[in-house]
Amino acid sequence: MRAVFFFLSMLFSVAHAAPLTLRFQHLGVEQGLTQESVTSLQQDKHGYMWIGTQAGLNRFDGYRITTFKNDPANPRSLQDNYIQTIYEDGSGQLWVGSKGGLDRYDPASKGFTHVLSKVSVLGMLGDGGQGLWLVTGEGLQHLDLRSGELRLLRHAEQDPDSISDDRVTALARDQGGNLWIGTARGLEMLPSGSTQFRHFGPQNGGLENSILSLSIGPDGVLWAGAARGVQAWRLNGQSAERLTPALPADLAGLRVPKLLHDRDGTLWLGTFTEGLKRRDAVTGRFYNYPRDNQSRHSISDNQLSALYQDRTGTLWVGNWFGGVDRVDLSSGGFERYTEEAGVQPGLGNKKVRSIAAAPDGKVWLGTAGGLGLLDPAQGTLEFDSNAQPGPDGLPADTLAALATDLRGRLWVGTPDGLYWRDPRSGRYAAVPLDEEPQVRSIQSLLVARDGVIWAGARQALHRVDPETLAVRTGLPTQPTPPGWPGASMRCSKTSAATCGWAPRTG
Numbered sequence: 001m002r003a004v005f006f007f008l009s010m011l012f013s014v015a016h017a018a019p020l021t022l023r024f025q026h027l028g029v030e031q032g033l034t035q036e037s038v039t040s041l042q043q044d045k046h047g048y049m050w051i052g053t054q055a056g057l058n059r060f061d062g063y064r065i066t067t068f069k070n071d072p073a074n075p076r077s078l079q080d081n082y083i084q085t086i087y088e089d090g091s092g093q094l095w096v097g098s099k100g101g102l103d104r105y106d107p108a109s110k111g112f113t114h115v116l117s118k119v120s121v122l123g124m125l126g127d128g129g130q131g132l133w134l135v136t137g138e139g140l141q142h143l144d145l146r147s148g149e150l151r152l153l154r155h156a157e158q159d160p161d162s163i164s165d166d167r168v169t170a171l172a173r174d175q176g177g178n179l180w181i182g183t184a185r186g187l188e189m190l191p192s193g194s195t196q197f198r199h200f201g202p203q204n205g206g207l208e209n210s211i212l213s214l215s216i217g218p219d220g221v222l223w224a225g226a227a228r229g230v231q232a233w234r235l236n237g238q239s240a241e242r243l244t245p246a247l248p249a250d251l252a253g254l255r256v257p258k259l260l261h262d263r264d265g266t267l268w269l270g271t272f273t274e275g276l277k278r279r280d281a282v283t284g285r286f287y288n289y290p291r292d293n294q295s296r297h298s299i300s301d302n303q304l305s306a307l308y309q310d311r312t313g314t315l316w317v318g319n320w321f322g323g324v325d326r327v328d329l330s331s332g333g334f335e336r337y338t339e340e341a342g343v344q345p346g347l348g349n350k351k352v353r354s355i356a357a358a359p360d361g362k363v364w365l366g367t368a369g370g371l372g373l374l375d376p377a378q379g380t381l382e383f384d385s386n387a388q389p390g391p392d393g394l395p396a397d398t399l400a401a402l403a404t405d406l407r408g409r410l411w412v413g414t415p416d417g418l419y420w421r422d423p424r425s426g427r428y429a430a431v432p433l434d435e436e437p438q439v440r441s442i443q444s445l446l447v448a449r450d451g452v453i454w455a456g457a458r459q460a461l462h463r464v465d466p467e468t469l470a471v472r473t474g475l476p477t478q479p480t481p482p483g484w485p486g487a488s489m490r491c492s493k494t495s496a497a498t499c500g501w502a503p504r505t506g
Helices: 249-253
Strands: 006-008 025-027 038-043 049-053 056-060 065-068 083-088 094-098 101-106 111-117 121-126 131-136 139-144 150-153 168-173 179-183 187-190 198-200 211-216 221-226 230-236 239-243 258-261 267-270 276-279 286-289 304-309 314-319 324-328 335-337 352-357 363-367 370-375 380-385 401-404 410-414 417-421 428-431 442-447 453-457 461-464 471-474 487-490 500-503
Touching (some): 038 314, 049 083, 056 083, 094 121, 131 168, 168 221, 179 211, 221 258, 258 304, 267 304, 401 442, 410 442, 410 453
Parallel strands (some): 038 083, 038 304, 211 258, 352 401
Antiparallel strands (some): 006 335, 025 324, 038 049, 049 056, 094 101, 101 111, 131 139, 139 150, 179 187, 187 198, 211 221, 230 239, 258 267, 267 276, 276 286, 370 380, 401 410, 453 461
C-alpha cells in the first residue's frame, strides 16, 4: 500500500457503529510482554488488562507491563507459565487457568492460590451464581466456589442425555442461564439447573461441526465458529433453530477459533489463517482485516488466538506469533481510502484533487487518473478513467475542481476549461471560455444558493447561468502584486462577494 493516503471524515453519514478503517496499536515483547503468543485476554474490575501467553502472565496498566511467572522457590507464584484462559467472576475475583491447573489471584499479596492442580484448564465461564464452569483436558467440570466441590460431567456411551463428547472447546451462557457448549462433535446445551444435555445438529464429528468458539449476540442469535466455517442458531428458550445467513464464500472453508460480539452487536471473527473479520449487525456485510506487511497499523499476524472488548470500547486482538493489537472502536475517527483496495474500495490513484457531493449520499472524487463515484454506504466505487478520452467523455486534464449543481449536474474544472456532465446520459459538454490560458484554467467551483455556478480561474471569475448556461466573465482590475508567482480566484461560502484573489504558491 502506498505511503500517501486520502482521508474522508464527516463528509457523509454511514450507518455503522465504528469506523471501518481500523488503525491498531501493538504490544509485544519490545513493550514488555513475556512472549508473543497470546492465548487469553481479560480486563479486571480495576481496569488492568491481563494478557496470557505461553510463557507467563502479563498485567498492562495502559503504560507499563508487569509480568507473573512460575517460581519453584515461591509457592504463591503461578503453577505453570503456559496460560490458557483468564476470567473475572461476578465478585471481581480473577482466575487463571494454565496447563498446570487453576489459580486464584490475590491483589493484596500479588500472589496466587492454587485451587486445582495437575489438570489442564482451557476455558472458564461463570454459572451465574457461586460457581465456575471449566473446560479441562478431562472434559467439562463444575467448581462450586462455596464448598470447593468439583463435579465432572463426562460422556457415557449408554446415556443419551450425557454430553456427546468430552473434547469441550467453547462455552456461552444465555439470558436464561442455559449453558451452550461447543465440542469436537457439535453443539450442546445444558439447561439451567439440569444435568441432562441436549444435542443440536448432526453430531457427526465433521470439521463443519467441530465447534471451536461461541458468541451470543444481542439479537439472541448464537454464532459458532468451527474448524471449517461458521454456524448461526436462533435461540428460543431451551431450543435452537439453525439459520442460513449469507456468508462470504471464503469463510466456509476457514478455521474460526475465536468469536466476539462487541457492545454494538458487531460480530468479530478471529480466523486461523486469514486474520480478523467483521460482520456488520445491520447490513450483514463482512469486512476483512488481514495482516498488511506495508502498514504498521494493521494486525500483527493472521493467526488469531484471542478477542476481547474492554469497558472503554477498545477491541483487543491476540495473535499466536505477533503479541496483541488494540483499537478504540468508540472514539469515532477517519475512514481511509487509499490507492489499493482493502476494507474500503481502492481509488486507483493516490492523488485526489477534488471532492463533491453526489446524489443519494454518494461522493464524486477527482483523482489524477480520472473520476470516481464513491458509495460509502455500499462500500463500492465506480471509476471513469480519463487516460483515453472519447467524444463527449471525461476531460483528459487534471480534475482540479468539482461541484454538483441544484439540478444534479456535475461541474468539472480543469486547467484547460470548464465542463458539465449530464446526469441522464453521462456525457460531458464544454462551456465556451476565452482561449487565454490564465482565464480558462479553472481552480475552484462554487454553486450558490440561487443555483448560479461560479468558476474561479487563475486570472478570471466566471458566472454561469444555471438556466441558459450563459457565461459572464470578470477579470482582475489590478496587476498581480509584486513578488507573487501568480494569483488564482478562490471562492467560498455562497456568493460572488466571497470570491477573491489568493496567492498561488506553485
